[in-house]
Amino acid sequence: MKRIAVSSKSPVRRPAFRHPGNYFVPIAERAKRSVISIRAKLRSPKPRRLNAFWPSLSWPFDEEEDSATESVGTGFIIHRDGYILTSEHVVHDAESIQVKLHSGSKYPAQLVWSDPTRDIAVLRIHAGKALRPLPLGSSAATKVGEMVISVGNPLGLEHTITTGVVSAKNRQMSSIRNKKVYEDILQTDCAINPGNSGGPVINLNGQAIGMNAFVVKDNQGLGFAIGIDSIKSRIGRFLTS
Known part of the structure; x- marks a missing residue:
């Protein structure tokens, strides 16, 4: 009987992240360049209940009794000239705002517009270069189950x-x-x-x-x-x- 040679080497396979089923990977890779972190120094300490809009609708962990001197949040770039969209409550009553890009670069940010009632704010940074805005879709066209x-x-x-x-x-x-x-x-x-x-x-x-x-x-x-x-x-x- 003819023997079949069996290789001890594992077959070469492509990295798992390149599998066509991992469709979130390329989306996340593109999006991360447009998403930024925000740290806002508050004018005066605020109870951590700042984010509790309703007794049952709030952020977890807001029961802590100490006070916050800093607000941490997220935003995303909406224009190449440095305009950033975020929640108004993240930068509400901020003495100073610092933005950190995915690259690690940090910039002071200016609040240029806000609508406290609807919890929307726009910041601007001057990065000295064109930034990559995140494309905006349509919530009206979005379907339940997407x-x-x-x-x-x-x-x-x-x-x-x-x-x-x-x-x-x-x-x-x-x-x-x-x-x-x-x-x-x-x-x-x-x-x-x-x-x-x-x-x-x-x-x-x-x-x-x-x-x-x-x-x-x-x-x-x-x-x-x-x-x-x-x-x-x-x-x-x-x-x-």
């Missing part, structure tokens, strides 16, 4: 990627106590934690369809983002300037 990724800096851990689906859309919420009105809300099961505020929710075309806003306290897998269409209608001048 796969999405969330990019942010949860608990200060930069450029964290989580995945999920759009669980529901067209939610509306408001709080008289905190004077917040949220329209065109997307519900997602992407993991969202403190520090994700202002980060993008991105579809499989690599487009931002929403901006992370808040989560349901003490419940995993239930987050909410402001639909990008309602944001674009208010920040149009920063997209075309």
Whole structure:
């Protein structure tokens, strides 16, 4: 009987991240260059309940009794000239704001526009070079069940990627106590934690369809983002300037 030679060497295979099923990898690689981290020094210490918009709708861990002197969040570039979109509560009452790009470069940021009621803010940095904006999609065209990724800096851990689906859309919420009105809300099961505020929710075309806003306290897998269409209608001048 003829013997068959068996090689002790493992067959050469392509890296797992190149597998066609790992479709989030190229999306995350492109998006990370447009997502930034934000640290805002507050004018005066604020209780950590700053992010608690409702008794049941808030950021986890806001029960801590100490005070925050710094706010940490996320944002994403919307114009090559240095305009950045984020949540207003991240930079509310900030004495100074510092932005860190994916490259590690840090820049002071200026608050150029905000809508505290709808929790939207636009910052600007002067990087001395053209920046890469994140493409904006349409929350209206988004369907329930679409796969999405969330990019942010949860608990200060930069450029964290989580995945999920759009669980529901067209939610509306408001709080008289905190004077917040949220329209065109997307519900997602992407993991969202403190520090994700202002980060993008991105579809499989690599487009931002929403901006992370808040989560349901003490419940995993239930987050909410402001639909990008309602944001674009208010920040149009920063997209075309």
